[in-house]
Amino acid sequence: GENVEQHPSTLSVQEGDSAVIKCTYSDSASNYFPWYKQELGKGPQLIIDIRSNVGEKKDQRIAVTLNKTAKHFSLHITETQPEDSAVYFCAASTKAGTALIFGKGTTLSVSS
Amino acid sequence: NAGVTQTPKFQVLKTGQSMTLQCAQDMNHEYMSWYRQDPGMGLRLIHYSVGAGITDQGEVPNGYNVSRSTTEDFPLRLLSAAPSQTSVYFCASRMWTESSYEQYFGPGTRLTVT
Numbered sequence: 001g002e003n004v005e006q007h008p009s010t011l012s013v014q015e016g017d018s019a020v021i022k023c024t025y026s027d028s029a030s031n032y033f034p035w036y037k038q039e040l041g042k043g044p045q046l047i048i049d050i051r052s053n054v055g056e057k058k059d060q061r062i063a064v065t066l067n068k069t070a071k072h073f074s075l076h077i078t079e080t081q082p083e084d085s086a087v088y089f090c091a092a093s094t095k096a097g098t099a100l101i102f103g104k105g106t107t108l109s110v111s112s
Numbered sequence: 113n114a115g116v117t118q119t120p121k122f123q124v125l126k127t128g129q130s131m132t133l134q135c136a137q138d139m140n141h142e143y144m145s146w147y148r149q150d151p152g153m154g155l156r157l158i159h160y161s162v163g164a165g166i167t168d169q170g171e172v173p174n175g176y177n178v179s180r181s182t183t184e185d186f187p188l189r190l191l192s193a194a195p196s197q198t199s200v201y202f203c204a205s206r207m208w209t210e211s212s213y214e215q216y217f218g219p220g221t222r223l224t225v226t
Contacts, residue, residue, distance in 0.1 A: 001171075006154075032213040043116075043202050043217035044155070089154060093213060098162070099145070099170060100215060102154040 002027040004092050006103025015112045019077045023090035023103050026071070032093035033066060033073045034100065037086045044089060048075070080110045113138050116218035118203050124224045125193040133188040133221050135203030141216075142208035144186035148172065148199040149220075155202065161186055162208050193225045 003026040013019050025033075031052035036044035050057045050064045050073065057064050061080075066073045073092075077084055087107050091100040119134045137144065145160035147170075157170030161180040175197060177189040186205075190197060200222050206215040 004154075009152075034213070034215070036217075041220075043219045045217070046214055049214065097210070097213065098143075098160060098168070099157045100155075102147075102156070104152060104154040 002030075002092070002094055002101045004090060004101045004103045006090050006106060008106060009104065010107045010109070012109045012111065013080050015080060015082060015110055017080055019075075019080050019084070019108055019110075021075045021088055021090070021106045021108075022072065023074070023092075024070075024072050025092040025101070027092065027095060027101075028071065029095035030092040030101075032097070032100075033064070034091050035062075035064060035075045036089045036091065038089065038105075039086045047088075077108075080108075082110050082112050084108060085110045115139065116203055116205055116216050118201075118218040118221050120221060121219070122222050124226065125190075126226055127194060129193050130189070130191050131193065133190075133201055133203075133223070135186045135188065135218060136184050137186075137203075137205040137216075138184065139205060139216070140183060141205035142183065143215075144180065144203065144205045145170070145215075146176070146178065146186070146188045147202045147204065149202060150199050158188065158201075190223075193223075195225045197223065198225045199223060 034049035038044045063076045090103045146158040147155040159178040161167045203218040
């Protein structure tokens, strides 16, 4: 079945460093790739997304890149801050668009 | 807009009890869904709906029922709770168009089954 692999499962960085989280997906028909941030005790919140007809998208300190050929997409956070500490999930849409398949999450810790 | 709301926030059930988790959205979204989140497992889709009267199963539907009588509400029913259903449950909604895939999540319900 459809699958999304996410790495690493935990990531610790110093404030100001960059953080990169990588995902691979199995369904070549996937065309939408969102990234969610989940803070403790809260629901996931969409932070950035990318469609399959775009290779890169930026929003201030965060960016997402997509390599459709390799079925890889990545989240890049620059100049990390302690408030970036959270669990991050990647996801890929199913062929019919009826669901998102999620990765298992990355716990990012930013120390000051 | 309140967005996606869920009640209750916390619930403890005994094995075999039944209950309904409530979900409502005020964004006029056609698509609504339920996920469960377990440690190290990410979010897994239980059931979804693309409009009133239309529901379908997701990845982990066993033990759960849903119905969609209005656009706003999408309750999740546990008919006979089991310890394996201990989890955090999230409801989500989005518009049902090819141009809009943005999905919004509720705050979650933490369920413990003893």
